[in-house]
Amino acid sequence: MATLSEVARLAGVTTATVSNVLRNTQKVKPATVQKVQEAIAATGYRPNLMARALAEGKSSMVALVLPDINNPFYPEFVRVAERVARHRNYFLMVCNTDERPDIGRAYLHQIAGTLADGVLVLHTGISADDINELKTRRSPIVLASEEKVDLGDNIPHVVVNFHRAGEIAGQHLLALGHTRIGAIVGCGLEGMQVGRLDGFRSALEVGGVALPDAVIRNVSDTVAGGHDAAVSLLEQHPDITAIFCTNDLMAYGASQALADQGIRIPQDISLIGVTDIQMARDMRPALTTVALGIEQVATLSINLLLDLIENPAHQPTIVRVPDPVLVVRSSTGPVRSI
Amino acid sequence: MATLSEVARLAGVTTATVSNVLRNTQKVKPATVQKVQEAIAATGYRPNLMARALAEGKSSMVALVLPDINNPFYPEFVRVAERVARHRNYFLMVCNTDERPDIGRAYLHQIAGTLADGVLVLHTGISADDINELKTRRSPIVLASEEKVDLGDNIPHVVVNFHRAGEIAGQHLLALGHTRIGAIVGCGLEGMQVGRLDGFRSALEVGGVALPDAVIRNVSDTVAGGHDAAVSLLEQHPDITAIFCTNDLMAYGASQALADQGIRIPQDISLIGVTDIQMARDMRPALTTVALGIEQVATLSINLLLDLIENPAHQPTIVRVPDPVLVVRSSTGPVRSI
DNA sequence: CTGAAAGCGCTAACAA
């Protein structure tokens, strides 16, 4: 790999000049620019980004730490985050923690402030303590779509109104006449998706419908989790006419369980999820869900992070995503007659 | 962020000594180690990985360039690649090109040899010319699971026997008595998945079954692509009893199309895919497919890359993945009687 | 066992 000084030597100038043409500060005479560019072409020179980062005190790289790249929510998030970052001239480094908080911690400690100018943390079970400890470094850290907002005002984060999402789901089922309803709640690294459940329950209560603990299943946030929960629910409560899942992935699993037992969706049982991942559109019947607006969340999160990097005094440091919206597809319908 | 010299000052030693205890060359007196470690703890020091990389001439970071993080194959690949890399003390930087070769090129040019010690390229439509141009840098580049192996021996790559995968699928359908078969072929960035189709066709030919062009659909490698292709196939060839898809994602789409039309799988039509992504297990009916062994491919690929980084003379430079294997699930069955 | 000093490749004042 050719270096700056080789290029400089070949062009008969100094490294400073080459550096200047490289990032075209308009301070170089056209003729010299010409010479330098020829030398660059001739040597096949590429800047060493590490050296540049060290000199500039800025790597133009941000890290995205997430728990499980196989959960389709994250790839969808990554895709937009990467695009936004690229447009703002940052590299995005995706770090998968395999659901292990210790790996998340390790990434954070190693990367924040050294490899990356900032890091965006998604539901990785990293404690607020860890985050606070790291705040001493100047590298901004932002958490996205936290369920629990006990982070305080001093940690930048993006908040999604999960409670409202649950509420919307509840209102939809209520409007369709359902009264015997089950709920499948995911347990991610951040703990139960309790905000969504609370919202759901409160909506039902307004309609005079109860949601006893017996019809709630807490399971892992996966297809298999949703499947098993649905099986258990059906076994113990064959009379339910609708199931609320705190996310789409589990709803997909639940739909498999229903299909396996010959139960029709939505004629026999209605199914509603939260998030609106691509899969919700692709599955059959297509899933009615409460869209969290992945694109929005990702965009707001990464932009907040980059804003904070470029201007540490940036305000606000806590941003709210617009409320979720109901997307009606084919998995919900009027309560069955019997 | 504290630096080495601050730690050194606090411990009353020089940076060289701190550096030595940091990576425990056994050359430091226990008492000094003690002092230094206290200073490290007191300052909350973390090494600046950029500076280290510059000094060592090695970043311990590898990049994984892939076309579409939303295609579930890639997250599955990423997960194991990341794990292997981590165990070998490398960071994995995932670069999504959004299916745009120019972005892939840009990543390659910017990252290879500067930010990353090596890069693993997956089906991103980057030309062999580009790769060759980059070979001048010392940074190893390995391509994984190339369909076309016209890369020559001088570019390290991992090759999957796609032809065999197609053959296995063909033999399976043949054994079930199918003779009127359609095929859905994906067109990724690397061009049509023609190896798989060739293998499939040649297996059928051995069994005396033809696969005319009329029953082949070339579509994009997505759920929607598979769906549309299946619709078109059914419309023009209602007599077919089996469909071969060159990958699982399209098979999933095809299954939706069949479900939409009330066609039962496998009673009316058998469906077989290639790859064995998680979705193949999750969908209903579960998909019969030819498993490429994602875990194996990923492991071999990343290990080859790291081997090459650590020892540029490493041999072999081209590694073959063990042959694919048939995984029979519920989407294939005997040909229907009529 | 520890320190002094050079240098990785680049940027950024400041001079010339």
Next chain:
DNA sequence: TTGTTAGCGCTTTCAG
């Protein structure tokens, strides 16, 4: 407009 000169934070001989 260009060159000189310091670093950025770390590793790594080579002396002491």
